[in-house]
Amino acid sequence: MSSPWWHEPFRGVQTNLREIDADLDVEAVLDFIEDYGADTWLLSVGGIIANYPSELDCQTVNPALAARASGDLIGDAVSAARRRGIRVLARMDFSKVDARRAEEHPEWCFVGPDGRAQIYNGYRSVCPSGEYYQRKMFDVVAEVLSRYDVAGFFFNMMHFNERDYSRRYHGVCHCTSCLSAFRSYAPDVEHPTGPDSPGYQVWRSWSAGVLDDLNTRMREHISELDRDVALMLRESAHITYHEANNAVGRPLWHHLTSESVSAHRSRDRDRTVYVNCTAFVDMPYRWAGEDPNHVAQYLLQAMAHGGHPSTYLMGTPETARYEGLEVGRSLTRFHRDHASLYAGLRSGARVGLVRPHGGSHDARRLAEFRGWYQCLVEQHVPFDVLEQSALDGIDPQQYDLVILADLGPLAPHGVAGVESLLEQGSAVVATGDSAWSRGELQVPGAGSLARWKAEYTTEESLFGLHIPVDSSGDYVPAVGGFGVLEPSSEAEVDWRALGRALYGPPEKCYGHVPVPHPGWVAGRVGRGRLAVVPWRPGQLYHELGLTRVRDAVVAKVFTLTRSGRQVEAELPAQVQVVLGTNRAGATVVHLLNRSGDAPQRFVEPVPVPAGRLRVRTPADPVIARAQVSSEDLSWHREGDVVVFRTPRVGLFEVLEIQWSNN
Structure with missing residues (x-):
């Protein structure tokens, strides 16, 4: 049996579409994706707005589809992508419904401790413990898979929405489904209203269980319909989803993407982690492009730790003219051109x-x-x-x-x-x-x-x-x-x-x-x-x-320790060494130039002169090459240590070393 497609290196682009984007030029978007070096398109399909002619009453069909000759954006996109060998992933968002459906099905919706609905821009937030999540979204996924050859699904904002888009706190949901289910889970605990309530941590455990159950059931549902289709969400999904983003007013931790991908993959060294790198500065400012040096760090940190890189755009490539896309294209193409290097890459730490x-x-x-x-x-x-x-x-x-x-x-x-x-x-x-x-x-x-x-x-x-x-x-x-x-x-x-x-x-x-x-x-x-x-x-x-x-x-x-350090580097402290091994048995060493880490931002890193990398091993290298600078590495042995001469490092370097005992 062949392994699933998501066990091989892939690269994505997400277009987070607005209603008015339903008439987008599919071929032009695919031209951008191919030129960018990607082979996967994460596309807005259904949930709040269906970009295809859904027959399910729980969805609102995008009225802007009337401007398309076919009336079906998803059908056009999937057919055109298949001709080019590009896979399509379906972005779904079941976190909200419109006013009509909220009036018809109030039992689907979030209810605050004060009895109020959570309404934002006319949409009502939905509760994961209610029927909309528990049954209706399974019907939507089945409808999509019955019509379109999509390779996977991602569910946006699938959580208990205590806060709205403006980050206003609304409290713990008190809908009938939540009250009943939590009472069964913890009969002696009063239903909390928020973090200051005595039972809030118990409620957090219960709500996490609700989401884990949904995640597991949806993964099984998708696999029963088509085993070659992936769910991209939490740890129990086929693919772990991580969004690398910035936020106005949030202290910057320069290593956050590296930390997150490493933490996901240390649970399972072969875990597929999809890292969606946000090309804009913050969700409320989606037309303001992130600094190119920041975008570069998202992608580099994902790649070095074995994550699968993706770039997240608002709207279409035509409307999202972010400055960081140039460096994003360069790094995505490097991952494409060195796919064999990243195949089966896992930590060697x-x-x-x-x-x-x-x-x-x-x-x-x-x-x-x-x-x-x-x-x-x-x-x-x-x-x-x-x-x-x-x-x-x-x-x-x-x-x-x-x-x-x-x-x-x-x-x-x-x-x-x-x-x-x-x-x-x-x-x-x-x-x-x-x-x-x-x-x-x-x-x-x-x-x-x-x-x-x-x-x-x-x-x-x-x-x-x-x-x-x-x-x-x-x-x-x-x-x-x-x-x-x-x-x-x-x-x-x-x-x-x-x-x-x-x-x-x-x-x-x-x-x-x-x-x-x-x-x-x-x-x-x-x-x-x-x-x-x-x-x-x-x-x-x-x-x-x-x-x-x-x-x-x-x-x-x-x-x-018994054996001391694996590797030592005669390089400045600003160079991070990430050690891995790939499917071919080669040692893969990423040298990440962190000299651009600055207070609350990334700046262009200062090039690092040539140095030395010392690897403790009894084996001799048969191939040692720096893949960014495209040059072979000189080396010599000092006892049980092989010493490599590393090249000048700009933004990053990747060393591929194959050993005599491989």
Whole structure:
């Protein structure tokens, strides 16, 4: 049996059509898609507006179709695309209905805690627990597949719409279906009104289950109708969908696309992740093009981590004249022209960085994770982002080192995942209060390593508390908290703190003396090694940028591992090394030039001179080529390390290395 089409490299363009675009020139759009280097068209098909003559009363047929000779945009598009070998994906949006259908079927619609509907530009928001989602959208998908040769479906805004397009908060839905289903799920919990309600987190778990059930049933529904058609949505769909976008007023995290794709694919190394890269600056400003350097980062970060790149336009290529499309075309064509390089591309990293639950909802934990992310990138360490919720699914054979970045107490499945890693001989580093509960380490076999006695948590309690992380004689401050540990006599102890003294006035700032409180405690657990770091070096680096912290903690964690570092680079800290292997068995190394990362924006990166990449391996390369600059790499061996001469790096470079043992 042949593998599904989505297991091969592909590249997309999305045209997010308005009603008035129904008379678009199909051939002109396909000309653009082909010239762009894409082979997949994500096209607005149905839901709020049907761009084909639907016979289902739950849909509104686009009145602008009357301007087309055929009266059927989707039929014209699918037929023309098939002639060119371009696949069409159907964009559906069942999040809203018009006023007539809302009046006929109020049971379909969102009802706020105040009893009001959620109305935006005349459309009523629909509730996923109601019949429209639970039954009608399945009928629409069946109708589309009975008429058109589409290759997949994407469902826009398939969630419980607590907020509208203007980001106004409307609360938790109180429609009859929600009230009844939630009462059955949690009979002793009062139906919440919003995040401040006691039962809100319970409701969040229930609503997530409703969406997961819809996702699973729709995937099965589509597969029963045509096994060659994909659902593109959540993790339980055939394809995971990720939208790379920007927003006015949102702090920019320069690595967000890389982080997201890596997190999706670390659950399943062969997972297909479709990355829809937004070519405009924000949803309310859809005609303002994103900066080309920003668009480039969306696409590059997706490609380097094995995602399938797509570019998201508002309207048609004729109306969406975004400046960033030129660099988008260049990168999409590179992916097309090197499709064999990206076939079966999966991470080759042996380091995992676990991101905490809650994301941006917990600024302290997020800062610790992001600081470690920056440390690893700048020290050229290839790594995967791992989900805290999926710790028990980690393949313990995959990682030599896993960093738990201030995760707090672990759930039972998380403890089991860490235990499995240690039993297989991996090293685990737990920073902040990761894996601590009631003063004890949660990991079986680690209880004798140390005991948590107390913690400094306030800013004032941390004044004057310093940690020596290297031999320079200089110190770094404890930021975000410091746990006072009592280590066992067998534990490896380091980074003992310099105790607190008076903070001011300056005349009284003396009396700092070393205290026995360690900033690093490590020991053997199972076949592996566990280190606890009862402070937050990641947060410190993220907020203050002390490079001696970065250099010290990265060097320190690798003293725990069996084999040391996979690769080392004699390149500036602004070059990110992403390590992968492809279906042909070649090592694929992306060198991403991050010198353009600037406050709240990306600027054109400064070219990086030639450098060296050191790879620890017993095999010799038989082919070593830089694919962007189209030149062969010179190399030599130094013991068990192969040293490659890397070319000058502009925006990026991709090294393809085939080994003698492949």
